[in-house]
Amino acid sequence: MIAFENIHKSYSRQVGEKSAHVALNGVSFRLGQGETLGLIGANGAGKSTSIRLILDFIRPDQGKILLFGEPPGNPAQRRRLGYLPEVPSFPPNLTCMDVMRFAGDSCHMNRASMHTAAEKWLTRLGLWDSRKRLLRGFSKGMRQRASFAMALLHDPELLILDEPMSGLDPIGRAEIVDLIRELKAEGKSVLFCSHLLNDVERLVDKVIVLHQGEALFHGSVDELVTSRGQSMEDAFLGLVKGRA
């Protein structure tokens, strides 16, 4: 599904900065069919940069990225994936259904199947009654759920979720965790990044610990916990502090 090989990425130097910011330094990983991979790390570790590279929002300085076996520049590949951005945002004067219709049209879904899928996901995520309200009146949690519905509308094989639990209350978080579990059970591949380690521990098969643009660990959650500490949090902190 995803091959991320020896990727280096720096952001160009801004006015007032002494040097370019190195976001990723030789990071590699793979995500296979039906797997769930978690990218964890502190703010600025390179998690969102990795996701933006996979989606071709930004391009690597070095290294090779393959998405479904080919470089990620071809927009047609994105029919097979659903993406939940870190900050769910849409043009503010649209309704939830406008966004769903756009999502369906962009994937060439016909009107009837788009409507059926929109009803299914908006109902599942508790937004069906608000479907005709303008998004500018939505709370962050509602926008997050609308964004999730948009990502799932076309039944993608691969889900890329950037901080899927951020902005949600505990009930909303539990619902999203359940939903990700269901999607995983359906055989979908999931790549997600989060700094909420409990959620990661509950959901992923494999984990990558990123710190200051470098991958400190790549393996299963059990391997991480047994090699470094009693809990995932201890293990994560041990790795990061050991590096510092």
Add this chain to the structure above:
Amino acid sequence: MLHRVIALARIMFLDGVRRHALIGLVALAMAAEAFGFLFMDFFGRDVGRASSDYLFSVMWMAGLIFLFFHAVQVISWDEERGAIYALLSRPISRGEYVLGVFFGLAALLTALLLLLGPVAYLTLLWIKQSLNEVYFPVLSSGHFILAWAGLLAMQIVILAAIMLFSGLVRGGFPVLLLSASYFGICSGLPVVRASAAQHDGQATNLLLQVMTALFPDFDRLDFKDEVLSEVLSLDMTPILTNFSVLILYICVMVSLACWFYGKRDLQ
């Protein structure tokens, strides 16, 4: 591709048409046009020309306000708010995104002028009927439509330039500065060219002509003087040539905008 561009243009249109500031702009411009009926009282003679100029100026200003206060910011808003990630995570290329924004904004601009155009024409008709034939002899609806189309075409050229600058630089304010400079050069170049033709050498004139290829002469599409013309038939060949050249120019500008935007990192 067309399907995806239309889907994007549709949401750009809906987002704009529901924006309170744009609804306010339409209401204000319509009120200003209706004010034209009172405006004619300030002029003792040539009431028709003064009123026509006033009404076309209102439409022109409304279009410019739309372009410089809304259109220049659309792409930078999407980038700053992060909406660009939601939109481009769909199977849409960067070029299709730029085309979708361009067509959505062009549809909004056309809708704005479609609302203002008939109000302006009816106001002129009302003024004409309330005056003696001597003060306002001719009002040609065909020429009015031509003048309206010319005004729309000029503003779509500015919109195409805004798309190009949005593709080249980040942030609404730099795009605004570049677009305002572009508009200033386009407006001032014919005056400089006319002046240089009388005083300067061949090299300067040649340079100014080359610059006209980059900064088009909007006067060629300004037909508002014809609205009150007694000559009812115009030579359509140069008019159609000017419109065709302009469409080609818009295509080049928007293609460049798509190309530049496709090369950029979305940071």
